[in-house]
Amino acid sequence: MIKILRITPVLAHxxxxxxxxxxxxxxxxxxxxxxxxxxxxxxxxxxxDMENQSLNVKVEVSKDTVQAGETVNMTATVDELRGxxxxxxxxxxxxxxxxxxxxxxxxxxxxxxxxxxxVKVEVLQLVVTAISQIVSVQSSGVDTDTEVLTSTKTILLTxxx
Numbered sequence: 833m834i835k836i837l838r839i840t841p842v843l844a845h846x847x848x849x850x851x852x853x854x855x856x857x858x859x860x861x862x863x864x865x866x867x868x869x870x871x872x873x874x875x876x877x878x879x880x881d882m883e884n885q886s887l888n889v890k891v892e893v894s895k896d897t898v899q900a901g902e903t904v905n906m907t908a909t910v911d912e913l914r915g916x917x918x919x920x921x922x923x924x925x926x927x928x929x930x931x932x933x934x935x936x937x938x939x940x941x942x943x944x945x946x947x948x949x950x951v952k953v954e955v956l957q958l959v960v961t962a963i964s965q966i967v968s969v970q971s972s973g974v975d976t977d978t979e980v981l982t983s984t985k986t987i988l989l990t991x992x993x
Contacts, residue, residue, distance in 0.1 A: 886981065887913075887960055889958070891987055900947035905939075906956075907937060908958055922958055929943045953988055957987070962980070
């Protein structure tokens with residue numbers, strides 16, 4: 833029994849040494865590297881040409897002729913731009929009526945409750961701004977560029993009595 837105890841530590845060391853050698857020899861691959869030793873790789877992100885892009889903004893209006901006290905629902909849509917933050921600004925340029933619920937791409941305009949008997953034209957504007965930050969990785973390093981695009985849409989509403 834004493835001989836078995838003396839052999840066990842020796843076997844344990846041999847097993848550990850074998851495992852260590854196996855682990856050290858791992859990591860190779862039988863697949864050939866498609867790049868030669870001197871070739872380098874660069875990850876590049878396709879850069880969007882913002883100068884040649886424009887904002888394609890469309891505004892849907894529930895009605896363009898209203899009576900006194902009626903409301904108009906408006907919704908703006910913008911074609912998708914890669915990597916952009918889009919800001920919607922609704923403006924009541926003639927201050928006739930009330931522009932409310934200007935939540936992002938939606939707004940509600942309400943005609944005044946009382947009409948003075950004259951047909952009025954309300955002028956609303958929507959200014960859409962897209963801010964895009966483009967990041968590209970090139971051989972010289974990381975390049976960032978910020979582009980700003982704007983588009984203004986005019987909405988004409990007729991208020992009759």
